Amino acid sequence: MxxxxxxxxxxxxxxxxxxxxxxxxxxxxxxxxxxxxxxxNPELVIGVNLELTGVGRFMGLLQERSLRIMADTLNETQVPVGNLRRTIRLVIRDNKSDPRVAADQTDELATRENAHAIVGGCLAETSLRIIPAAQQQQVPFISFAAADNLTTPLSERTYIYKLAPDARDMARALAGLIRSQGLERVGLLAAAGAHGDSGVRAVTAALESTDRTLVATARLPRTEGADCGPAAGRVVAEFPEAVIIWGTSPFSAAAARALRETGYTGGIFFDAGAVTEDTLSDQNSEAVEGSYAVHPISLSGSSLTNTTTAGLARRDFVYRYLHEHGSFSGFAPYGADAVRLIADAARLGKSVDRGRIRAYLATQVVEGIAGAYSFSPIRHGGMAADFLGVFTVSSGAWSRVS
Known part of the structure; x- marks a missing residue:
């Protein structure tokens, strides 16, 4: 030869x-x-479909930071999946806060990038367009938006999960706070779209259950920079003692400014969608000082005395976040929790198969960075109500009240 x-x-x-x-x-x-x-180099590929520009950027940029921090943390030891250790790879796309772009990017992440799971959708409208694409591609999707119809009907949302608190739980906390302050007449400024729809339903029911009177409801504009004055004027004309603003940044703070410009001096109460750096920016600081928000307790950072496993993980995350970005935002941890949930589902299922990740997400009962989640085959979303707190803006910063 x-x-x-x-x-x-x-x-x-x-x-x-x-x-x-x-x-x-x-x-x-x-x-x-x-x-x-x-x-x-085996990988666990997570597609990221976020609002990095456009109206949802105040929330999307926070989640991008959080996702990267948690992926880097887990990659220090890698994720044990079956008899392999896998490296988490994030494939990040900017959906520009455009629902149509978000849908197209979901198809791309699921097919071209072969993502094992997808996270993102800080706005209800983008999440609602991601959902049918994720269902069709049979790829697990974890949403950061708060609208209640993201995970229902469950028969059409088998691959869909959400992390944000349920509107019902936030509304009950706000109504209880308003009652504790002896306020009777309540106005509501709600975002346009699915997030605002959830708020209107939940606030109406919560106020009825606490014998408060909803004197007026008005919807905020859909376009960033549009005048919130007419909506604020309609609510203030009914002489409310408290006004609930149910929206997301930057609309929440714009609505607060509009209320103050009408001469309204009563209490302002936000849902969790308002909690971003934009709300406390210089242009908004005077209008929101003394206002309240219901938000997961992660907004208060991490206690040095909490030595539970979850407490130590929360403290480590906050430290890393502060080290990289200088200040901590309580809205950010959703991204970290999403990465951890997917990694745990792959580890428990001993596979990166999308169907197995979906199935093992449905068994997760965990305390994360932002709060606790209790998923089941018949419940795919919503943070546990016990992990919500009441915060007030004091001297330009969020301070926990209860």
């Missing part, structure tokens, strides 16, 4: 084939003790 001289060595054709096969096996690697071939 003819040989070939290579660097002073003469290899036969059979020897060349054997050498090539050995090199291929070395490149692929083997699981110790099993002899099963595996890729050298």
């Amino acid at each position: 003819a040989g070939r001289a290579v660097g002073g060595w003469t290899l036969s054709r059979r020897g060349l084939l054997a050498t090539a096969a050995t090199s291929l096996l070395a490149a692929c690697g083997r699981d110790e003790g099993t002899g099963i071939r595996r890729p050298e």
Whole structure:
């Protein structure tokens, strides 16, 4: 058999084939003790579909930071999945706060990028367009939006989960706070779209249950920079003692400014969607000083005395966030929790198969960075109500009241 001289060595054709096969096996690697071939750098691919520009940017940019911090943290030891340790790879796309773009990017992440799961959708409208695409591609999707119809009807949302608190729980907390302050007449300024729809339903029911009177409801404009004055004027004309603003940044703070510009001096109460850096910015600080918000307790950061596993994880996350970004935002931890939930589902299912990740997400009962989640086959969303707190703006910062 003819040989070939290579660097002073003469290899036969059979020897060349054997050498090539050995090199291929070395490149692929083997699981110790099993002899099963595996890729050298196995990954857990998480598609990220976020509002990094456009009206949802105040929330989307926070989630991008959080996602990166948690992925980096888990990658220090990698994620054990079956007999492999996988590296988390984030594939990040900016949906520009455009629902149509969000839907297209979901298809791309699921097909071209072969994402094992997708996270994102800080706005209800973008999440609602991601959902049918995720369902069709059968890829698990964890939403950061708060609208109640994201995970219902469950028969049409089998791959869909959400982390934000339920509107019902936030509304009950706000109504209880208003009652505790002896306020009777309440106005409501609600965002346009699904988030505001959830708020109107939940606030109406919560005020009725606490014997408060809803004197007026007005919807905020859909377009950033549009005048909130007419909506604020309609509510103030009914002489409320308290006004609930149910929306997301930057609309929430714009509504607060509009209320103050009418001469309204009563209490302002926000849902969790208002809690971003924009709400406390210089242009909004005077209008929102003394206002209240219901938000997951993560807004208060991490207690140094909390030595539970969840408490230590929360403290480590806050430290890393402060180290990288200088200040901590309580809205940010949803992204960290989403990465951890997906990693845990893959670990428990011993697979990155999308169907198994979906199934094991439905068994998660955990305390995360933002709060506690209790998923089940018949419940795919909503933070536990016990992990909501009441906060007030004091000297330009959020301070916990209860």
